[in-house]
Amino acid sequence: MNAESPNIGAPQRPVIRQLSEDAANRIAAGEVVERPASAVKELVENALDAGAQRVDVTYADGGKTLIRVADDGCGMTAADLPLALSRHATSKIDGSDLLNIHSFGFRGEALPSLGAVGRLVISSRAEGFEGAQIAVTGGAIAAVRPAALNRGTVVELRDLFHATPARLKFLRTDRAEAQAIADVMRRLAMAAPYVSFTLRDVSGGEAREIFRTDAEQGELFGALAGRLARVLGRDFADNALPIDAEREGLHLTGFAALPTYSRGAAIEQFLFVNTRPVRDKLLIGALRAAYMDVLSRDRHPAAVLYLACAPELVDVNVHPAKAEVRFRDPALARGLIVSALRHALAGAGHRASTTVAGETLGAMRPEGPRVYQMDRPSGGAIRSAYAWQAPIFAEAPAPFAAAPEPAPEAVNYPLGAARAQLHENWIVAQTADGMVIVDQHAAHERLVYERLKRQMAESGVAAQALLIPEIVELSPADAAR
Secondary structure: OOOOOOOOOOOOOOOOOOOOHHHHHHHHHHHHOOOHHHHHHHHHHHHHHOOOOEEEEEEEHHHOOEEEEEEOOOOOOOOHHHHHOOOOOOOOOOOOOOOOOOOOOOOOOHHHHHHHHOEEEEEEEOOOOOOEEEEEEOOEEOOOEEOOOOOEEEEEEEOOOOOOHHHHOOOOOHHHHHHHHHHHHHHHHHHOOOOEEEEEEOHHHOOEEEEEEOOOOOOHHHHHHHHHHHHHOHHHHHOEEEEEEEEOOEEEEEEEEOHHHOEOOOOOEEEEEOOEEEOOHHHHHHHHHHOOOOOOOOOEOOEEEEEEOOHHHEEOOOOOOOOOOEEOOHHHHHHHHHHHHHHHHHHHOOOOOHHHHHHHHHHHOOOOOOOOHHHOOOHHHHHHHHHHHOOOOOOOOOOOOOOOOOOOOOOOOOOOEEEEEEOOOEEEEEOOOOEEEEEHHHHHHHHHHHHHHHHHHHOOOOOOOOOOOOOOOOOHHHHOO
């Protein structure tokens, strides 16, 4: 009762104030630009909306000190540059219909938000016009001046969040922010297979190419398969099933991996709605439901799915980051994904992924003795053997009689000896008193684990230089580790 009640006494009337343009931009930047990867996403999406066929991204120190995005799109004129830095100014829509959206961006908040929290320089040139450049620092816009460049746009952002230093404390390490930028680039590269992408890291003054994909050619499914092989690795492309289904205005395409190609985390689940990368709980739940009968709860499927529909059937104006969507008929979208994936998985039967099938079957097959050059028989011995095998009536004299070798004793392995393989996923083995059916995917994991554990306990994992190098294809993320 000693504390003073806020309702006792004459209340002070709050005063309503109009926020300045700079303060409004910094508030909007908190939703649009959460980290350097968010800035890269907004700038690359602008490049794709401009019709770019090549997008080059350069960053330093995880994007905290430098982000540069260059494209060969349509570009902007000198008169367009000041307007591009105004809030809610965009060339994507005219404002009459917010449901008929065919572009990545449409809110007109990205460039003003970036200029409010960093040092932004935009250089652009449209076909038939002179190049121009404009700079903005902490919301203060400088005058437009001439610039020399080819058709397209170069956006350079330095010292991100220098105007809001408190935001820097919430950023992660440079390595973590760089990985987030690479993940954004991979998603956008999968969304636009006919566009070339390059990602470089210039931290410390040394340029290092992190990610590169050239533009694909041919029909859509072939282009998607080629792009996914470059981004996710050849193993995914070899073990993925094509998906193509349509229902009541929704068209689902993409690739879904076999159940035996599952992952321990949901790191290879990429969903796109009208080519827009999204992280929608409805779509992710539908993906897991489709694999419910063929995957355990601690495993996650790998899939890249593209859902296309009329813009009026989906609302993308849910969040400023445009990562969430709302369907007019959510049950229709979920049912299409579940039925299409289950139909594709049923058509594949019990087929196992190529990463485990051959190695598991080879591990159960007894390895014969290796024959080296010094152990091979001489030419005279080979001719003598041919003479003994020739179909003659007279018995050839035996120059010597070799003592018969004793028959090796049968070894009873715990899983027996492999006799057959069923549906490229099950191995039928024969034991001394029965039969064993082995899941080759689980057996391969256990064999590799036990072998490495035994080697580590005895003398460490053995390593030997190869006479002929073995070529191993890795995704850019795995190669960077």
